[in-house]
Amino acid sequence: MDSRHTTCPSLQGRHILLGITGSIAAYKAAVLCRLLKTAGAEVRVVMTPLAKQFITPLTMATLAKNPILVEFFDPENGAWNSHVSLGEWADCYLIAPATANTLAKMATGVADNLLLTTYLSARCPVVVAPAMDLDMFAHPATQANLATLRSRGVRVVEPEAGELASGLTGKGRLAEPEHIVEAVTRLLVPTAKSLEGRHFLVTAGATIEAIDPVRFISNHSSGKMGYAIAGELAARGARVTLVSGRTALACPEGVERVDVLSAEEMYRAATEAFAACDGAVMCAAVADYTPEQVSATKLRKGDGELVIRLRRTHDIAAELGARKEGRLLVGFALETDDEEAHAEQKLARKHFDFIVLNSLRDAGAGFRGDTNKVTFIDRTGREPLPLLTKREVAGRIVDRIEKLLK
Ligand code: C5P
Numbered sequence: 001m002d003s004r005h006t007t008c009p010s011l012q013g014r015h016i017l018l019g020i021t022g023s024i025a026a027y028k029a030a031v032l033c034r035l036l037k038t039a040g041a042e043v044r045v046v047m048t049p050l051a052k053q054f055i056t057p058l059t060m061a062t063l064a065k066n067p068i069l070v071e072f073f074d075p076e077n078g079a080w081n082s083h084v085s086l087g088e089w090a091d092c093y094l095i096a097p098a099t100a101n102t103l104a105k106m107a108t109g110v111a112d113n114l115l116l117t118t119y120l121s122a123r124c125p126v127v128v129a130p131a132m133d134l135d136m137f138a139h140p141a142t143q144a145n146l147a148t149l150r151s152r153g154v155r156v157v158e159p160e161a162g163e164l165a166s167g168l169t170g171k172g173r174l175a176e177p178e179h180i181v182e183a184v185t186r187l188l189v190p191t192a193k194s195l196e197g198r199h200f201l202v203t204a205g206a207t208i209e210a211i212d213p214v215r216f217i218s219n220h221s222s223g224k225m226g227y228a229i230a231g232e233l234a235a236r237g238a239r240v241t242l243v244s245g246r247t248a249l250a251c252p253e254g255v256e257r258v259d260v261l262s263a264e265e266m267y268r269a270a271t272e273a274f275a276a277c278d279g280a281v282m283c284a285a286v287a288d289y290t291p292e293q294v295s296a297t298k299l300r301k302g303d304g305e306l307v308i309r310l311r312r313t314h315d316i317a318a319e320l321g322a323r324k325e326g327r328l329l330v331g332f333a334l335e336t337d338d339e340e341a342h343a344e345q346k347l348a349r350k351h352f353d354f355i356v357l358n359s360l361r362d363a364g365a366g367f368r369g370d371t372n373k374v375t376f377i378d379r380t381g382r383e384p385l386p387l388l389t390k391r392e393v394a395g396r397i398v399d400r401i402e403k404l405l406k
Contacts (some may be wrong), residue, residue: 011181012040014188017090017122019115020060022050024165025097025131025174027231029055032096032177033063039181045069046086046115048102050117059169070260083114087122092184095119096157097131097174100142106154107145112352125187129157129180134170155181158250175250183253187233193237194402200238202230203284203316205245207263210309212295219285220367223247225332226283228394230255234280235346236398241273263287263313270316279328282317282352289313321351328404330397331355343377353404354378356397362387376400 016036020029029045036043043064047057047069057068069081087093095102095115102115106128111117119126128149136142137159146156157180161171175183181353204295209217223244230242231252240255243266251257258273261265261288289310299306317331331352333343336359343357357375358365364387365373372393376383385396 005279010040011036011185011188014041015039015089015091016043016198017086017093017118017124018043018045018064019093019095019098019118020045020047020055021095021097021099021102021115022048022053022054023097023099023131023174024054026051026054028174028177029096030059032062032065032094032180035177035181036184037063037065039185042066043085044089046118048113048115052147069114072117081114084121086118087124090122090124092124092188093119093126094123094129094180094184095127096180098128100132100136100139100145102127103130103142103145103149107148125155126207127154127155127157127180127184127187129175130159130172131174132159132172133164133166134168134172137172138170155183155187155253157220160250161248166212171248179250181207186253195233195322195398195405198233198234198238198278198405199276200230200243200401201241201243201270201273201280201326202226202233203243203245203266203280203282203286204230205247205249206285207245207266207287207313208261208403209263209287209290210294211314212289212297212299214298217287217289218246219287220232221245221247221285222367223249223308224370225372225390225393226281227252228390229281229283229397232391232394232398232403236402241277243269243273245286263290263316267314267316267319270320274320274323274327274356277327279330281330281397282320283332283402284316286316287313288315315350317352321349321372324351328353328401330401333357334360334361340375340377340382347377347379354400356393 020026044066045060045064046069061068073080157175160173162173163169205223206219206221227249230240234240234254242255242257258269260269290313292309292311329352333346333355335342339359343355347355355377360366362373364371372390373387
């Protein structure tokens with residue numbers, strides 16, 4: 001397998017200063033540190049005093065193979081821990097997890113611990129990966145602090161949505177260590193920008209068709225496959241417009257996301273974007289039918305049956321296919337039976353250049369998971385791929401797109 005684009009480029013010899021703050025997610029810093037080391041980076045770790053309550057300096061020192069820095073000086077011998085030289089040493093200062101408190105202090109220039117003085121004197125790129133409760137993350141104060149930091153060039157690895165330590169569910173969970181390492185790698189290791197100057201539309205996620213203000217019709221799509229493709233296209237230098245139905249995923253770095261709910265909204269956003277694009281990857285799970293009428297008020301239950309009349313939605317892919325005019329169009333087919341035949345019909349009917357078939361009958365393929373087993377089908381034949389991560393599949397799809405563009 002050609003791994004140029006699908007695995008993280010090495011961080012060989014890069015100096016990463018890892019800052020850990022007092023969040024319950026600090027335990028993930030251990031995995032993060034290991035991944036950085038595996039990628040070849042040299043890692044030094046600075047912790048806030050509170051972070052020591054969440055993960056021990058011994059654990060981190062063992063993994064980093066370097067002593068941990070917490071205090072301004074060593075109380076035993078008075079040796080000074082120079083924040084200036086730490087900042088000079090680092091190629092990247094990665095603060096993960098970053099609490100609301102530390103982000104607020106960074107935004108206002110408070111310097112009451114070594115992690116923060118190092119931030120103020122660091123000249124290298126700074127990356128923060130916030131982790132906190134959903135309400136703390138959504139609070140206007142936190143959002144304003146993040147906006148301030150972004151405006152000063154700090155990269156933010158968006159937290160992910162999911163179950164939080166508080167027991168609540170929402171956006172605030174530290175991004176997966178793999179995603180954080182990827183963001184650092186993208187920052188430090190320039191990849192070949194093979195798609196520079198190209199513009200792609202990607203549709204992803206599930207659409208939502210309202211029945212009334214409370215209920216809707218949707219499907220199990222997680223959006224993971226489409227987001228991985230959008231991220232891969234952007235990583236190779238393309239401009240990417242991601243028209244996204246509902247997902248819990250963070251927008252991949254460098255991607256412009258347009259959020260939509262219904263198939264009708266997705267149709268409008270996709271057709272508008274397509275005109276300016278070199279191609280599109282249609283990955284969204286679009287509802288084929290939508291309620292003919294949406295009740296303005298909550299439907300009340302009665303004794304008898306309820307009949308909801310549905311009407312067809314636009315087949316977005318087919319409509320783009322009909323007006324592609326030299327643009328590249330890639331489609332997906334998720335099938336449960338007679339897979340190849342159905343995919344081939346869609347390939348022809350929607351004027352796809354190639355279609356990515358996955359079957360719900362294959363273990364490891366389909367919704368929600370991080371793996372997929374796909375077959376590429378075009379007018380010349382079929383290419384089955386082994387079980388791969390969705391990221392790897394995205395790499396293969398974009399490799400194919402690149403070949404077709406040449
Ligand atoms: O016909 P089917 O829904 O199986 O086709 C799947 C392909 O068509 C996918 O690429 C999907 O994103 C796209 N599609 C679409 N609009 C629809 C239905 C499917 O863009 N209304």
